[in-house]
Amino acid sequence: MAYVAIADQHAHLHDPQTFVTKYIWSQDHKVIAIQYAITAMAIGLVALGLSVMMRMQLGFPDTFRFISPDNYYQFVTMHGMIMVIYLLTALFLGGFGNLLIPLQCGARDMVFPYLNMLSYWVYLLAVLVLVASFFVPGGPTGAGWTLYPPQAISHGTAGSHWGITLMLVSLAIFIVGFTMGGLNYIVTVLQARCRGMTMMRMPLSVWGIFMATILALLAFPALLVSAVMMTLDLQVGTSFFMPAIVSMGEQTGHAGGSPLLFQHLFWFFGHPEVYIVALPAFGIVSDLISTHARRHIFGYRMMVWAILAIGALSFVVWAHHMYVSGMNPYFGFFFATTTLIIAVPTAIKVYNWVLTLWRGHIHLTVPMLFAIGFVFTFINGGLTGLFLGNVTVDVPLSDTYFVVAHFHMVMGVSPILVVFGAIYHWYPKVTGRMLNETMGRIHFWCTFLGTYAIYLPMHYLGILGVPRRYYALGDTYFIPDSVHTMNEAISTAAFFVAAVQLLFLFNLIWSLKNGKHAGGNPWRATTLEWFTPDTPPRHGNWGAELPVVYRWAYEYGVPGLKDDFVPQNQPPVGGESAEFHGHGHGYGPGYGQGHEHAPGHDKGGRHT
């Protein structure tokens, strides 16, 4: 039987004809990626604004009268949930997943394009429901992003009726939408890779997104279960999580529920969520470092295995978020052990990034600056994770600013640096223009140094014992005056970093018209997305013929070549074989890449 790539079969192709089907109800993975990215960044800006108002209150208490204690907790809650779920998860998987999987695997589109389109619109609905909670009586929930019962649905907590209901409904909608997208990502990776693209030739970006999607598909149900049960406790009066409790002087109708059950379910989702965000970042940063250091990724196989190991281990560490919940101390020992074990594959990845840079021909491009900034920040955040992973150290640090500093470094700043690096790297492919480099460098240094000005002092605050989640510290006896001064400095840095992001947004828009023309492959990279016949790629990505892959994705710095890289789809020259190691044969990147004529297309790329 003749080989026909699944992504090239008629059933999976679609041909948008109108503006609406091309740009709005689009089934094209690239358009959907942009839709995801714009929506995620828009709601992310809201979360950024909320964090600014939090810092206004913390840095300058009693100054801004419009920020009440209820408002403060609402800002904290919505900031956390939006950043973790609606920005980072959506942007990495919905944005970069949609953009990169078909392009880097050599497919024309996702295998279920209609479902893919539906995934975005359901995600948008989830965002709108969440935003609606700002406008309902009582405002959004102020329960903290972990939504712990009983306070999440108890009177006295801001948004304990409409706000929390809309939050839970929005999360459920998000999970349904993500499941549609996630199925697409996995099946496309498994089934729609072009000829020659074995799993072990896939770029690490695809590996990271692939594994993160598996984690998300298995972990999000835990959040769904807890959301459904909490909604029933709230709306029907059941007692899954709600114990017998006196609220505002009155006995509630609940009895016997287990708040700890909620914590188990939440963190069973919550910890893999860290890696749902981190694994795509790991994959993407591997590609950025290799491309911009002109050196093959060090230990590719180990990188893949580490991604798989981290994915598996991420499901058995959840209770390290619950050391102070009163659980059995033996559980604490078990989860501390698994937490330390997961540091091993993570450290392997860090070593491999550093060893890739070692003796590389490092180009300090803007994407590379962000990639190195990520490695630096991730090491810092990871090291404080070792503190918090140990029960005896965690207990005194629990619920202090040390925790806030840790998770912002490892899960906030680190992945967002990768997001920025990735946008600077792939913007030329998406738009055909380069982002302005000067603005990019200013953006990097201000963001990088600014975030350190915010979060490094927070470690110190945490060690002093300054508690998190407090609206105002007041005249607490163990908190010295220097803490208040430091809070002012942190807030000032936070305002500065937030303002710099506007420069980035300006660059995104300004460069659409004024950026330098990028050409097809401005970074001289090897992976398939840089070898589309058109930039930006047209519908169907590859014109008449699908690419054929002959080698792995990291053939950089090859001695003896006219140029220093070999594209994945560069056909073999005479004498090159499976045993041939690809070095020293003098073929240059003439871009006369191998293609396989796709049945069902004429030479013009039209469907026949």
Add this chain to the structure above:
Amino acid sequence: MSLWVAFAGILAGVIVWWLAVRRLTTRPWEAQGTADGRDSAGTLGPPPARIGLWILLAILTSLFALFITGYWMRMGHGMAHGLTHDWHPLAEPRVLWINTVLLALGSVAMQWARVATNRDDPARARLAWWLGGAFAVAFLVGQYYAWQQLQAAGYYAAANPANASFYLLTGVHAVHLGGGLVAWIRTAARMARGGAGLDDVRLGIELCTVYWHYLLLVWLVLFGLLLQT
């Protein structure tokens, strides 16, 4: 959470086996200059929809395993804390036995439709297909009747966590069967449009049949759990 961890262990085993098949020990940097290793990414591989369904079933298994875990932990919570009046198992209505038979008959009918499709027997395939859907609808009606009976007998959701868990587990199962019926209607519509041939619906029939079997299995687990606790 041990139930879920057991499920995760089995799933991890399947993933490890699959990855071993995918030869994750190969050294990609040594195999330059060849387009070999096309894996299953061509017509010789299974259709994407089939793979998609099996992945969906893994996700749903995760979901149901977590619901069961929540049920189990909530039940144990009262006992562990000496709350003697916390958990009162309800008397499952007898109609659930009839509903179980209906769901099983639906599964048998769908299997019959699949076999008839493989034998290119459109008349029998259609008959069996309609029967499969009808039995599923009858099951849902029966479940609704069971809920009504429990409500009439005073087993309200808010009254006791055992009642609430019953409504929750049966409700979640019913929602998934409802989703299956949407796919069933789509395939039925395609069957009606397609005339005498079965080519357009062969895959749809296969996938719906697998889904029906899966939901029967889930129901047997849930029903057994509810009867035993």
